[in-house]
Amino acid sequence: xxxxxxxxxxxxxxxxxxxxSGKVLMLGYMNEEAVKQTQETSRVTFYSRxxxxxxTKGESSGNxxxxxxxxVDCDSDTLLIKAIPxxxxxxxxxxxxxxxxxxxxxxxxxxxxxxxxxxxxxxxxRSYTASLMAKGINKVAQKVGEEAVELVIEAKxxxxxxxxxxxxxxxxxxxxxxxxxxxxxxxxxQVLMKRHK
Numbered sequence: 001x002x003x004x005x006x007x008x009x010x011x012x013x014x015x016x017x018x019x020x021s022g023k024v025l026m027l028g029y030m031n032e033e034a035v036k037q038t039q040e041t042s043r044v045t046f047y048s049r050x051x052x053x054x055x056t057k058g059e060s061s062g063n064x065x066x067x068x069x070x071x072v073d074c075d076s077d078t079l080l081i082k083a084i085p086x087x088x089x090x091x092x093x094x095x096x097x098x099x100x101x102x103x104x105x106x107x108x109x110x111x112x113x114x115x116x117x118x119x120x121x122x123x124x125x126r127s128y129t130a131s132l133m134a135k136g137i138n139k140v141a142q143k144v145g146e147e148a149v150e151l152v153i154e155a156k157x158x159x160x161x162x163x164x165x166x167x168x169x170x171x172x173x174x175x176x177x178x179x180x181x182x183x184x185x186x187x188x189x190q191v192l193m194k195r196h197k
Contacts, residue, residue, distance in 0.1 A: 063087035
């Protein structure tokens, strides 16, 4: 991974994106030392043009950005930093420096989908997903039906914890069924998007 620091006189723009939600949190600038410190400490560090020094996001507020990954664009002169924020990112107290709410966690489903796919492709006897898949598509489909019924039953009561747990069970097993049939959530989302038109 080669970063071209020369174009920007030693600095490159660094777009910070929430690792889980995908929201753009902020834009900062990094020099070679800031990149190195970010990777070594696992806390996103920038070069502050106004302070003329390295600056770790959250060093005064405690709202650090936990570093997850670094990506370089096609011209090697801009960075995409994926991080997990520990509190608001903006100094104003907003979730992002662009005034957007960052409460979404839907992209966690992408991670879960990848984990399910991995467990199916490389079964491990300790994996619940692998053991369910080993029983065949009929058992997977039956499990989705069972979880749906349990969710309906819990919907009639007022126990929030039980209802949400059954909803999570249904969603998980539904995702396993999709993968068992060779599909992903994006395939279902595309159907919904076409209907929305």
